[in-house]
Amino acid sequence: MDVVIYPGSSLRRGGKTIDSFDDELRQVVSDMFETMYSHNGVGLAAPQVGLPLNLFVLNPAGNADEKDGEMVLINPEIVKRKGHEFGEEGCLSFPGLYAEVERSKDVRVKYQDLDGEEHEERFEGFLARIVQHEADHLKGVVFTDRLSAVEKLRVRGALQDFERKSTQKS
Numbered sequence: 127m128d129v130v131i132y133p134g135s136s137l138r139r140g141g142k143t144i145d146s147f148d149d150e151l152r153q154v155v156s157d158m159f160e161t162m163y164s165h166n167g168v169g170l171a172a173p174q175v176g177l178p179l180n181l182f183v184l185n186p187a188g189n190a191d192e193k194d195g196e197m198v199l200i201n202p203e204i205v206k207r208k209g210h211e212f213g214e215e216g217c218l219s220f221p222g223l224y225a226e227v228e229r230s231k232d233v234r235v236k237y238q239d240l241d242g243e244e245h246e247e248r249f250e251g252f253l254a255r256i257v258q259h260e261a262d263h264l265k266g267v268v269f270t271d272r273l274s275a276v277e278k279l280r281v282r283g284a285l286q287d288f289e290r291k292s293t294q295k296s
């Protein structure tokens with residue numbers, strides 16, 4: 127799978143609710159993990175590979191040999207948030223760009239797994255950050271939308287570079 131680079135339009139389209147939990151979905155998820163690892167990512171949302179599906183994968187270890195960390199969240203919904211903290215984020219759709227983003231410290235998330243089973247789980251720290259970043263992708267929101275005025279100014283040139291490169295390509 128190819129990763130859609132900002133400002134690719136699928137990044138703004140978000141994802142549609144998934145209602146069939148079949149082999150095709152399993153294949154998509156498996157391909158997404160492979161794509162995520164090949165780019166050294168810790169999370170990847172379907173719109174980032176051009177698929178308008180409401181799902182993301184993550185592994186905070188970012189390593190295919192550490193399968194224990196793998197999670198697939200389908201039709202996720204953040205139902206509760208607690209606290210705030212700043213932390214550095216990057217995104218496979220913005221190669222080389224890192225910025226400080228304010229996120230909730232602690233989130234409670236309802237989601238379905240690959241069998242369609244419903245779960246409700248609490249995430250904290252780095253995992254909570256990944257979940258919020260990826261859940262944003264499913265709504266067409268990218269991390270640079272969430273920067274403070276100062277951070278926005280700092281990364282403005284880099285964003286313009288991405289925009290220029292994409293115009294040259296098309």
Ligand code: CO
Binds near residue numbers: 259
């Ligand atoms: Co991202």
